[in-house]
Amino acid sequence: MSPADGELAGARGEVVAERVFIGAGCNRVVNNVSWGACGLVAFGAQNAVALFSPSRGEIVTTLPGHKAAVNCTLWLPSKKDVLQVRGKETHYLLSGSSDGAIMAWKIGSGKREWSHALQLPTMHKKGVTCLAGRMVSDTVSIFASTSSDGMVVIWEMTVEPTAGGSCNVSCLHSLSVGLKPMVSLSLAVLTEQGGRLILAMGGLDHKVHIYCGDLSGKFIKACELKGHSDWIRSLDFSLPVMTGSGKHSLFLVSSSQDKTIRIWKMTSDDVSSGSTLQSRKENIGMASYIEGPLFVVGDTSCQVSLESLLVGHEDWVYSVEWQPPTLLLGDEAHQPMSILSASMDKMMMIWRPEKNTGLWINSVTVGELSHSALGFYGGHWEPDGKSILAHGYGGFFHMWRDVGLESENWLPQIVPSGHFAPVSDLTWSRSGEYLLTVSHDQTARIFAPWRSHVNPGDVTCWREIARPQIHGHDINCVAFIQGTGNHRFVCGADEKVSRVFEATLSFLRTLQEATLLKPNNEDFDDVQVLGANMSALGLSQKPIYTHGGKESPSSASNDGPDSMETIPDAVPTVFTEPPVEDQLAWNTLWPESHKLYGHGNELFSICCDQAGKLVASSCKAQSAPVAEIWLWEVGTWKAVGRLQSHNLTVTQMEFSSDNAFLLSVSRDRHLSVFSIKKTDEGAQHHLVTKHEAHKRIIWACSWNPFGYEFATGSRDKTVKIWRVQDASSVKLLITLPQFCDSVTALAWTGCDRARNAGIIAVGMDNGLIELWSISGGRSASDSSSDPSPLSVACILRFDPLLCHVSTVHRLRWQKHDSSDEKSALELASCGADHCVRVFVVRDG
Template sequence: MAAATIETCHVACCANRTPNVVSWSRRGTIAFGTCNSVALYDPQERKVVALLSGHTNRVNAVQWVHREDYGPERHLVSAGSDHRLIVWEAQNETFIQSVECKGHTGPVCAVDAIYMDNSQILVVSSASDSTVRLWLSECLHTLSFGSGFMMDVSLARLPGSRVPILACGGDDSRVHLYVQSHGQVTMCLQGHEDWVRGVEWASIGGELLLASCSQDCLIRVWRLCAKSGTDARPEDDHTVIKMKEDVFEVKEKGEDVSSVFALSLETVLAGHENWVYGVHWQPPFYRGDELQQPLSLLSASMDKTMILWAPEEGSGVWVEQVRVGEVGGNTLGFYGCQMSVDGSMIVAHAFNGALHLWCKDQDRKGEWRPGVVISGHFNAVQDLSWDPEGEFILSVGADQTTRLFTPWRKHDSQQATWHEISRPQIHGYDMQCLATVGRFQFVSGADEKVLRVFQAPRNFVENFANISGTSKEQLLTSSDSANLPEGASTPALGLSNKAVFQGDLVQKTCEDEKQFNSVSDQYQESYFHPLNMTEPPPEDHLLQNTLWPEVQKLYGHGFEMFCLASDSARTVVASACKASKAEHASILLWSTSTWRQLQTLPYHTLTVTQMAFSPDAQHLLAVSRDRTWSLWRRHPTTPDNPAEPQFSLYAHTEKDTSIHSRIIWSCDWSPDGKYFVTSSRDKKVIVWGSLEDAADPGLPPEIKPRSSILDVGDSATAVAFCPVLCSDNRHLILFKWKDWSLVYRGGYVLQITRNRRNPQSSQQSYYR
């Protein structure tokens, strides 16, 4: 029997909103936590190469275990709000769970790890239970901080020694150091005046450098080196200013001789204007004996900037080399930063989960430009809809955004990669549903009583043509293009996207040349600037310059919107809202030509959870929290009323006769329109019989299950027919249940899949 396989062609996701959740390996792979998984992202190929699923709650910290010989990493450590740590090991080009550490009683917020002599991995973790724990498969030691919290931890080895040293930065404005020898050595580094948010060691030329960053907007660099008798200077030598040193002695296990180390403050870096959340060292990078990348330190701050610091060649004074970041927008700043091993790319992750990538311009020395990087929703993805031509996909989420993804083929690559190229809607309420209407128009619903209709502006259509390689003439006629606005902007404190026309751009340019005349002029709307894109835009442009203008508001529902559907002819939109009574559970039908309400369809007594029009647009299927489904038939149009369709109830189930015993979450039609499928919290997926089974076409048919009832073992929350029949004319059904999905993985990840025929595979379930 011929079968079909499913291949992942794109995963859209973002980093979780925690400081220590991104780590860059020396082999070039960026690991970051996204929802309950760890994503492995290749910035060169611009795609997620793997998703590591093992945590049962949000992943808060990710760290590659770096090797001393600068070879490719084979281990990765992750920790999450499920109070667990997982060590992942590379085997046969995949990562598997190697070690699981349990013991914390609160969410783990930071991790680090180093290799020991016997290739064992020493892991350190900090959690909200006010403890820091050290692990070698099992917990070796626990450091308790009473009512305090350690925000970040970092491990290294003392210079010329195998003894590990631990640095912890906490809410007491101090950096705590611990050395495990015959007697535990502890030290506190003072100087910061607010919470220490990040700490990181770097081994440089037989010495250790420790960078610490704080909410006092400052970065402190500390130097730790082995001390010998030759380090002492004559007492009358006043030519050198020496910083105060903290000296401590360490005796290794099995050794009679002690080693003496000195720790001093190297420098204080002041350049950020807000809390500094992350620091990351770039050690010197050599190719042979030639220095390719000198020592540098990268920092990320809530002031929306990253700064690259480095000591000057002559004086050794640390100065700012590069500053990059986001200008404007209504978001907070950066949580953390990372740098590629060769120093050619730097990445930051922001409070809204977005990754920001900058690449060193090889043609213009010293300049950096924004790079194309993965993006996605930072909260639950609630709904999605394909473009009628199948060239892009729209999605909405609880992060209050609507996003548009499309494939992009770079000129030097044959492989197309999917990217977000527009953020048509940035809203003040969590988004719940959407439906596409025509090629460049959609309707969306949120946690409000209003439906909003959006139309693509001309600037988006032109940029979409550039990125997708489609002819502009094929997308819009000249008359259509002339009537479209150039873009959209959001008024201050407003929820509606305001259209911006060509004349508005000229007027705005003139206004920008004038100074503010009043206080109110200082609080202007976020304004649109036209883009000429040949590649996907960076995050700051997505936030401000890719909005779609709102062309209509639809009123009529009494509570927050819940689901939407549009017919294949794109002439009718059906909508439903949250309802606890029958009077609010009615379905409303809207005309897409006039945006006038056509009809009210009352039947259900609780919230209608999903609706679907049949492929021929002649039937509307609805499922509900009241455990029933209803089927509505479209009446033929008449010469007296040719443009306004009317629907009437055709078939339905009752509570006492319905097979489903819990809320019905989802429904869909087979591509030939003969069958439909429902999925429910009662763990059942049911394919219902053909409409052609009715003995009398004029009478309501008795629709029964067409196949055996499939029990998926957990709440089935989404279901869909594949639009293409398999080679033996069988239907393929994809369904999603509580903890696993073929279409969505977790709450925050949008996964697009491709259907491919594969005669060698027979792993899918089919219904004839």
């Protein structure tokens, strides 16, 4: 392990940070996810492109660069390019965002190295909605992009065959499709016709448009396919399939908001063959086709027919995809006749033709049973066809894998999870074993390192193990209630009420399974609540009681007078392996124990003292009376103080390490320090000082854990360090050199009490994080001596690849014993990019 953490700041040696966890949800758009032939899944998480490994079930990195939300991704080579994939160590990823930008990324799949390759010339004036492409040779690929500006652009990417070779992208052609833009694309390569291309596009006019082109990128409209009665949401070409007549046929599958799926068959014939149509009309069977248009591709004519109409989904079908081809002996690609569809009815289906009749039927159905889910935006095959992945409205993933031997048996798999809106606040639990986050996606989530039961010494993976609150309002702030007793937290949302939640027995036992820690019986003794039920309005969560432990979890129910208001009962469960999405959303809620009324506006900031006796809260404010800080007594939950000082919203508050002072900072550019003393009747408080500290909004503050120094960070790009001098003043000790952007988050941790040394983590509006060592001054235990000069130094600037891509909302150091010389420091961060990140900081 690393040397003493106290040496990090003292020796100013090389300090390294390793990112050990990323939690993020998927952007809620249709073409956002792409499963590459390299085995990684790419998806947009706000302005970043995230990559996750399905085999490990965790996000491995996020790629910064886009200035707007990522709408679509595409891997090259694609899963259909089975001949070009062999032996390829370098894969390319394309991503399009809502500002019209398209970027290319270079991914070294063997060494897991990723880098920004280039940004494509801006051709779209509005958001890019879909990308589709294929490799036409080992070094050249053709791809198309479509946008809500009504343009479809054809591109060519050439890659140098050497290992470190660069790639070049050029625009070949652009097509204007009119006032009704296209939202789905698919591209097919006809190798038998000398590499000619067929492009299918569908959109708001309910038609599938077929274009023919060649490697020069010039595409000419060939025909339209009519039949759907609503928007076309997804298109996918198969590889050419050898049919019974000995001819190659190309299949196109389309899905629509009319809840149906259509399979179109394109059979090619020599142009000179004039008797083709007549012979077909004489041989029509049950599994035959309905004839469509005829068009010419090079020297061949293509007859389009409707192969099948698939009806089974009960809502919009957002996604259809052919099962990826496999490579047979002799370098022949085999296209399985199998289609995956995903719909807003919360179901994914696999469709196959029946052996005897050839009729397409639904052979596999998997889905989401949770009442809180709102359906799937897309479904994707693993390159080998053994797993399927769905992403949905709640930013979640679902994955099923066929584990059957003789017959199919699709079972849920572990996938990454996270928030799908800005993460507003986070806090470590009292002893630091797990992390609680809250977000504008109206959920509170708990993440913890899940240790292997087989080999406890193995590398642990962080997982979401509970979702204590699913709310009807955006949640803005949260604080754990310190001190002894059950795990409790209080949070504030876009309502005028703070809510207190208590851990359930099922959660405490699940936590024990996850961390493999010996149970603390004190945690379990007084806990009578097994779980919680969601109310119909999604606000108050009602407890499910253990009834003295005699009732099993499955039979536990809420039979109180309000039972008519609840949706079907949750089943609180002790999880022995990480829970999947529908379990999290339904069976891991915590009951609400108290509501704290008093504020006049939406809650904005909240904190608890170190002893767990007082909670302070503030709300959005534009006047002094509303900007009051309220003090609440833990236990009775009575309001025991209203602190007046600020004129605008108090943005952050924190109690000093000995609970003697409460520090607050505000949009009014002032800091305030209050003297706080807990009494039997409540709390005594008075304003020590109010000081105009910065030239712009003060976003963040943090106390030195060893003394009465504290730091403030502001939109004016500065961090200032102050000390409480006496009962009536604070003194500015030092101003750190100006940062490159607004400072939005601060966290101060102690490393060496004797020298009053610690590290301040600084988070900025651009997503970057820096670590500064601070030592000197006066320690709280030795206030008689003169303070030594303060020494500050930047010891680490995080690599942008490790950081957030937009505003850092909160930084928190995990609690640690400063006398423990073997423990590394853990830093958690959350931001506007929907991400939660955990870093391990150690001496290099």
